[in-house]
Amino acid sequence: MPLTPAPPAFDTAFREGLDALFAWRRDVRRFDRRALDEAGLADLLACAAQAPSVGLSQPWRFVRVREPARRAAVRAVFEASNTDALALQPEERAGLYARLKLAGLDDAPEQFAVFVEPEPEAGHGLGRATMPETVAYSAVLAIHTLWLTATARGIGVGWVSILDPGAVIRALDVPERWRLVGYLCIGYPAERSDIPELERAGWEHRRPPGDFLIER
Numbered sequence: 450m451p452l453t454p455a456p457p458a459f460d461t462a463f464r465e466g467l468d469a470l471f472a473w474r475r476d477v478r479r480f481d482r483r484a485l486d487e488a489g490l491a492d493l494l495a496c497a498a499q500a501p502s503v504g505l506s507q508p509w510r511f512v513r514v515r516e517p518a519r520r521a522a523v524r525a526v527f528e529a530s531n532t533d534a535l536a537l538q539p540e541e542r543a544g545l546y547a548r549l550k551l552a553g554l555d556d557a558p559e560q561f562a563v564f565v566e567p568e569p570e571a572g573h574g575l576g577r578a579t580m581p582e583t584v585a586y587s588a589v590l591a592i593h594t595l596w597l598t599a600t601a602r603g604i605g606v607g608w609v610s611i612l613d614p615g616a617v618i619r620a621l622d623v624p625e626r627w628r629l630v631g632y633l634c635i636g637y638p639a640e641r642s643d644i645p646e647l648e649r650a651g652w653e654h655r656r657p658p659g660d661f662l663i664e665r
Contacts, residue, residue, distance in 0.1 A: 470601055472643045477605030480556040480636040485604065490559065493604070497595035502587035504572025509588040512621055514560040522620035523612070523632065524554050530611045549650060553607040553634030560634055562617060563592055564627040588630040605638035
């Protein structure tokens with residue numbers, strides 16, 4: 450029987466660094482076009498695969514989008530969805546919305562569509578009989594794990610959600626049963642800040658934890 454290694458000791462310096470990582474993780478909207486090396490990308494995906502998943506099902510499916518034609522198709526899906534989203538904005542916010550750069554699709558050197566297999570064979574159904582949405586939650590945890598890993602390595606991630614999922618599935622020619630969870634732009638950020646861009650732009654502000662705490 451293999452010996453279990455002793456757990457690491459997370460000292461004060463590590464905890465302070467972890468707090469800084471959380472504070473500086475941003476939804477990046479502006480990238481420079483420097484390429485990422487293959488080893489670095491493999492490292493991000495390996496860390497993402499360590500995320501927790503319901504029943505250890507690992508239902509996430511990462512699709513690396515490299516072909517120019519497919520990227521252009523996704524860009525067109527975004528443009529159509531963004532036009533619709535702009536039309537839904539109230540008059541007092543429409544101008545600000547139009548000024549926001551809502552996608553890194555033009556500049557980010559890497560793009561990944563993250564899907565979930567809604568009925569994965571792995572995991573044997575454990576933990577999702579009454580809450581099947583935990584399969585999608587597992588994919589979200591994989592994205593977040595990748596996001597923190599990238600931030601710790603000076604790499605930015607932008608999550609594009611203004612997309613028609615069905616159109617993206619068709620553009621990327623993946624199984625129709627898959628569900629789109631997120632479309633990620635990945636690359637070196639053009640700027641860095643510990644304040645969310647939407648807060649700096651005046652769109653919204655971060656509220657304190659007490660605003661969301663309910664006790665019973």
